[in-house]
Amino acid sequence: MTKAKLNRDALLAAMAGHVLAHGLNTASLRPLAKAAGTSDRMLIYHFGTKDKLVSELLQFLAAGLAERLTTALPQEKAPTVEACVSEIVTLVRTPDFAGYFRVWHDIVASSAQGQPVHAAAGNAIIDGFLAWLESRLPDDQPDRRRTAAAMLTFIEGTVVMDAVDSGAIADDGLAWLFDKQRM
Amino acid sequence: MTKAKLNRDALLAAMAGHVLAHGLNTASLRPLAKAAGTSDRMLIYHFGTKDKLVSELLQFLAAGLAERLTTALPQEKAPTVEACVSEIVTLVRTPDFAGYFRVWHDIVASSAQGQPVHAAAGNAIIDGFLAWLESRLPDDQPDRRRTAAAMLTFIEGTVVMDAVDSGAIADDGLAWLFDKQRM
DNA sequence: AGCAGAATGTAGCGAGTGCTACAAGCGACA
DNA sequence: TGTCGCTTGTAGCACTCGCTACATTCTGCT
Numbered sequence: 001m002t003k004a005k006l007n008r009d010a011l012l013a014a015m016a017g018h019v020l021a022h023g024l025n026t027a028s029l030r031p032l033a034k035a036a037g038t039s040d041r042m043l044i045y046h047f048g049t050k051d052k053l054v055s056e057l058l059q060f061l062a063a064g065l066a067e068r069l070t071t072a073l074p075q076e077k078a079p080t081v082e083a084c085v086s087e088i089v090t091l092v093r094t095p096d097f098a099g100y101f102r103v104w105h106d107i108v109a110s111s112a113q114g115q116p117v118h119a120a121a122g123n124a125i126i127d128g129f130l131a132w133l134e135s136r137l138p139d140d141q142p143d144r145r146r147t148a149a150a151m152l153t154f155i156e157g158t159v160v161m162d163a164v165d166s167g168a169i170a171d172d173g174l175a176w177l178f179d180k181q182r183m
Numbered sequence: 184m185t186k187a188k189l190n191r192d193a194l195l196a197a198m199a200g201h202v203l204a205h206g207l208n209t210a211s212l213r214p215l216a217k218a219a220g221t222s223d224r225m226l227i228y229h230f231g232t233k234d235k236l237v238s239e240l241l242q243f244l245a246a247g248l249a250e251r252l253t254t255a256l257p258q259e260k261a262p263t264v265e266a267c268v269s270e271i272v273t274l275v276r277t278p279d280f281a282g283y284f285r286v287w288h289d290i291v292a293s294s295a296q297g298q299p300v301h302a303a304a305g306n307a308i309i310d311g312f313l314a315w316l317e318s319r320l321p322d323d324q325p326d327r328r329r330t331a332a333a334m335l336t337f338i339e340g341t342v343v344m345d346a347v348d349s350g351a352i353a354d355d356g357l358a359w360l361f362d363k364q365r366m
Numbered sequence: 367a368g369c370a371g372a373a374t375g376t377a378g379c380g381a382g383t384g385c386t387a388c389a390a391g392c393g394a395c396a
Numbered sequence: 397t398g399t400c401g402c403t404t405g406t407a408g409c410a411c412t413c414g415c416t417a418c419a420t421t422c423t424g425c426t
Contacts, residue, residue, distance in 0.1 A: 007373095023296045025208065028413060042374065044415060105295045109288040112346040113206050122347030130352060143359060150356035157340030163295040164305030169313060173333035176326060211383065225404070227385060 008046055011036045012060045019057065020099030024106040051117060058107070058121035065100050066128050072096075077138050082178050084136055085151050089158055089174065093167075101159055126152070191229055194219045195243045202240065203282030207289040234300060241290070241304035248283050249311050255279075260321050265361050267319055268334050272341055272357065276350075284342055309335070 018035035019027055029040035029050060036043070047053035072091055078084035091097070104125070110118035134148040141147055154177075158170035201218035202210055212223035212233060219226070230236035255274055261267035274280070287308070293301035317331040324330055337360075341353035 023292075025292065026296070029415085030412080039375075040414080041376090041416090045373075050414060102292075102295045105288070105292040108343055108346045109208065109285075109292040111348070112285045112288045113209070119348055123349055126344065126347055126349045126352065143362075146355045146359035146362075149352045150359045153340035153344060153353045153356040154337055155340070156343045157336035157338070160291055160339045160343060161309065161336060163291045164309055165294070165302055166306055166309045169309065169332045170336045172329045173336040176329035176333045179326075179329075212385085213382080222405075223384080224386090224406090228403075233384065 008056075011038065011043070011046060012057060015053075015057055016060050016064060019061065019103060024054075024057075024103045025110060055117045055121070058117070061100070061103060062121060062125050062128065065097075065125065066132070068096065068100070069129075069132055073136065075135055078136050079138060081137065081141065081147060081151070084133075084138075085154065086174070086178075088133070088136075088151070088155060089170075092155065092159060093162065101163070104159070105163055191239075194221065194226070194229065195240060198236075198240055199243050199247065202244065202286060207237075207240075207286045208293060238300045238304070241300070242307075244283070244286060245304060245308050245311065248308065249315070251279065251283070252312075252315055256319065258318055261319055262321060264320065264324065264330060264334070267316075267321075268337065269357070269361075271316070271319075271334070271338060272353075275338065275342060276345065284346070287342070288346055 014036035015027075015032045018032055022031070029043055032053075033040045033043050043053060044050075047056065069091075072094075073087065078087065092101070104122075107118045107122045107125070111122045130148055130152050133151055134144050137144050137147060154174070158167070158174070161167050161170040197219035198210075198215045201215055205214070212226055215236075216223045216226050226236060227233075230239065252274075255277075256270065261270065275284070287305075290301045290305045290308070294305045313331055313335050316334055317327050320327050320330060337357070341350070341357070344350050344353040
């Protein structure tokens with residue numbers, strides 16, 4: 001059992017790499033297996049079903065994203081909300097995170113189509129992101145939770161705009177918010 | 184040729200209905216054909232390739248969305264930015280628009296994977312949405328373009344949050360912005 | 367050593383994918 | 397009426413999909 005667990009984790013790590021590079025919704029068993037150095041036969045053997053595999057893979061990826069965020073920006077407090085938002089937007093546009101956000105868009109699309117596994121994963125990722133954002137806000141910031149909620153919503157919008165090559169519009173929006181000292 | 188053109192438009196309308204109900208990225212030729220009362224054979228005959236078909240379908244859907252937006256909220260000026268954003272968020276959450284936004288998430292996901300057809304369509308949709316938003320801003324609003332950019336980015340974020348059942352967080356963010364008279 | 371159970375390879379099933387070859391029907395026009 | 401080109405049906409190709417049946421190897425325990 002322990003052996004199998006280790007094996008599964010190794011498989012998940014390898015498959016996560018493949019998904020980060022090539023997308024989630026277009027990933028089928030045989031390429032995933034190849035990336036993990038095994039066969040579709042064995043993936044079904046270990047995970048039972050593709051749905052279960054995807055579910056575990058999503059948890060694995062969510063954990064990886066959370067870890068990357070916290071290591072990239074440890075729990076120091078940002079001086080202002082403005083600084084907090086802008087440093088996160090910059091971070092999120094780093095090539096290191098591109099793969100994660102490609103997967104994120106796949107999760108959102110599947111959730112919108114009513115896939116419960118993806119919706120649950122998306123929800124969990126959002127909650128984690130929100131808590132992390134809140135922890136980075138300045139100590140004296142009032143209404144921390146809702147401030148973080150506004151930041152998160154804006155960041156999500158920015159990520160979407162980036163995906164359709166309209167990042168400049170998000171930049172304009174961000175600049176407008178900051179110009180007016182609205183955040 | 185004219186006959187063929189009419190035929191194509193009818194096909195596009197029928198296929199658009201199917202896509203709005205069942206999603207874009209999972210749509211294959213045979214179900215699309217069935218929805219349009221024809222065969223995969225004929226779809227390829229009329230459009231040449233699935234890619235071209237999708238491209239035309241996206242244009243058709245974008246036009247439909249734009250029309251729905253303008254008929255739902257004609258070009259009256261909103262009294263305040265706050266009112267403008269909140270009426271649009273309400274509108275966008277109407278069941279009538281659910282199908283369009285499911286397709287929108289598919290477009291975003293495909294764009295993020297590097298599909299140029301989808302990226303182009305997404306870009307066009309964003310530009311149209313932005314122009315429409317700008318036209319609805321109060322006349323005395325300064326910095327109209329960037330104001331609209333900020334609104335659009337926030338609305339996109341809200342739509343994403345809705346997709347993963349986290350709409351309440353977007354509501355919190357919106358409330359925070361309005362509380363502080365930031366917009 | 368022998369045996370049970372876990373792990374793995376080979377081959378394939380039935381369904382679905384985009385797309386095509388071939389032929390027949392259809393209309394308009396000579 | 398005959399013919400030509402646009403339109404359509406039938407059948408199928410080569411491929412991928414998730415998944416399974418069957419057989420074999422490997423591993424750990426007694």
